[in-house]
Amino acid sequence: MTTLADFLCPYDAGAFLSDDFGRRPVHISRSGHPRPDILDWPRFNEALAATSFWTEDSLKLYFKSRAALRESYCDPVDTRGRSAPVNPAKVQALIALGASVVANHIHRVRPEIAAVAHMLEKAFAARAFANVYCSFVGVQAFQTHYDLHDVFAFQAEGEKVWRVYESRADSPVFPVPPGDEAEAWLIETRGRVLFEAHMKPGDVLYLPRGQYHDALTGSQASLHVTFGVAPATGLALFKLLETVAARESAFRSYLPDARNQGALRERLAALASRVRALLTSPAFAIDVYNLQQGLATPRPDYALPRRAPQAWYTVAGKAQFVRRDHGFAVILETGEIPVGTLHPTVEWLLQQRRFSFEEAAARQPYVPAAELEGVLQRLVAAGVLIETEMAQDAPRA
Numbered sequence: 001m002t003t004l005a006d007f008l009c010p011y012d013a014g015a016f017l018s019d020d021f022g023r024r025p026v027h028i029s030r031s032g033h034p035r036p037d038i039l040d041w042p043r044f045n046e047a048l049a050a051t052s053f054w055t056e057d058s059l060k061l062y063f064k065s066r067a068a069l070r071e072s073y074c075d076p077v078d079t080r081g082r083s084a085p086v087n088p089a090k091v092q093a094l095i096a097l098g099a100s101v102v103a104n105h106i107h108r109v110r111p112e113i114a115a116v117a118h119m120l121e122k123a124f125a126a127r128a129f130a131n132v133y134c135s136f137v138g139v140q141a142f143q144t145h146y147d148l149h150d151v152f153a154f155q156a157e158g159e160k161v162w163r164v165y166e167s168r169a170d171s172p173v174f175p176v177p178p179g180d181e182a183e184a185w186l187i188e189t190r191g192r193v194l195f196e197a198h199m200k201p202g203d204v205l206y207l208p209r210g211q212y213h214d215a216l217t218g219s220q221a222s223l224h225v226t227f228g229v230a231p232a233t234g235l236a237l238f239k240l241l242e243t244v245a246a247r248e249s250a251f252r253s254y255l256p257d258a259r260n261q262g263a264l265r266e267r268l269a270a271l272a273s274r275v276r277a278l279l280t281s282p283a284f285a286i287d288v289y290n291l292q293q294g295l296a297t298p299r300p301d302y303a304l305p306r307r308a309p310q311a312w313y314t315v316a317g318k319a320q321f322v323r324r325d326h327g328f329a330v331i332l333e334t335g336e337i338p339v340g341t342l343h344p345t346v347e348w349l350l351q352q353r354r355f356s357f358e359e360a361a362a363r364q365p366y367v368p369a370a371e372l373e374g375v376l377q378r379l380v381a382a383g384v385l386i387e388t389e390m391a392q393d394a395p396r397a
Contacts, residue, residue, distance in 0.1 A: 098136055251274075
């Protein structure tokens with residue numbers, strides 16, 4: 001499996017995390033060091049041959065930064081709202097004319113790329129995805145632009161020259177609208193060239209979110225994989241806070257009529273004080289941890305024909321799940337059981353009649369199985385759960 005150290009080699013991964021990530025662009029030249037086996041021309045051709053995956057949404061073609069019309073490379077569809085499927089013959093005809101190809105979300109069809117995306121998700125507590133860019137001699141598929149996420153560009157085949165500019169948008173979350181005026185504005189505001197990166201096979205270019213850049217294919221066809229890395233932003237806290245606040249009567253209550261300014265100010269001050277307490281509480285820190293860890297897509301781990309043995313539990317005893325500012329617990333007549341990061345799963349399972357260990361584990365796949373097993377065994381010992389057996393063909397309750 002490719003590790004972050006392997007991916008960034010020979011650059012020091014620790015130094016990258018402490019000094020560069022989110023701060024400045026970095027060109028990492030492989031310089032003869034072993035490179036991860038991520039993509040080459042044969043495997044890209046194999047991916048394109050998976051025609052059932054490619055539609056107008058997942059496969060794009062560009063001429064001089066302008067997207068080709070879907071009618072020029074897709075088949076028509078009759079079903080309203082359905083994405084048009086790609087026609088391979090039409091795609092090849094446009095490629096012959098010099099079109100660049102962008103294969104979005106290729107991690108869904110290439111396991112080697114998916115493994116790197118998953119590694120980046122774990123390394124940065126983020127959601128990651130991968131797109132492939134295929135362009136030909138002397139082509140600039142895109143004008144100067146910046147991205148709404150951090151970028152790791154891996155040069156797989158051929159060479160490409162990237163120009164990285166000194167300007168960087170301030171934590172952008174909204175895309176620049178398309179059009180000539182927007183392109184002119186980006187060129188006007190990009191600043192001077194910070195550096196040029198002559199990308200060769202195995203090289204990695206890191207660009208923090210908002211960094212202005214563009215690229216030009218060299219004297220041979222180029223194939224590179226762009227890994228987008230998108231950690232949660234502070235804006236995600238509002239949804240978390242809304243979920244937590246909805247549990248409390250003070251937030252569910254009607255606000256005073258704004259014409260009574262004194263009453264309104266008093267209520268807003270009280271709510272603001274409570275919001276501050278919630279945001280700075282240990283329980284909310286656990287919520288943020290779960291949010292970040294939940295961004296990563298679980299890797300499939302099939303080993304057919306082997307099937308995992310199932311352990312079943314029946315909810316037998318009365319117990320109450322509670323959330324307090326200092327943490328989460330199951331309240332019993334004899335005491336309480338803290339549940340920590342597993343609180344969403346425990347709250348769910350207490351509402352079931354019967355469930356399997358695998359069902360519970362699937363709700364928070366980033367939590368180690370041993371941690372979940374420990375909480376379930378404590379609930380069994382307290383009489384809240386009973387370990388049961390279910391016949392293979394028995395209907396689910």
